[in-house]
Amino acid sequence: MKEPKVEAIEKIVIVVKDADKTAEYFNDLFGMEFSHGWKIQGQRIKVRSEVIEETQLQFIQATDPESVVAKFIASNS
Numbered sequence: 001m002k003e004p005k006v007e008a009i010e011k012i013v014i015v016v017k018d019a020d021k022t023a024e025y026f027n028d029l030f031g032m033e034f035s036h037g038w039k040i041q042g043q044r045i046k047v048r049s050e051v052i053e054e055t056q057l058q059f060i061q062a063t064d065p066e067s068v069v070a071k072f073i074a075s076n077s
Contacts, residue, residue, distance in 0.1 A: 011056045019048040019061035
């Protein structure tokens with residue numbers, strides 16, 4: 001049996017309290033633009049995204065204190 005091997009990473013998602021501030025911080029540190037952003041109303045989240053080579057880095061922020069993301073942050077802070 002072959003050992004599993006990671007060949008690529010498609011997406012990294014990091015839950016943050018403020019996606020815009022985090023994107024700005026990464027821009028200051030690494031020059032990353034995070035020019036893509038959108039909201040997903042049904043999940044009550046805001047996303048900021050940047051592509052690095054073939055990997056998408058996303059910062060996810062809750063837009064509602066009752067969302068799953070907000071509850072995750074509250075329980076892990």
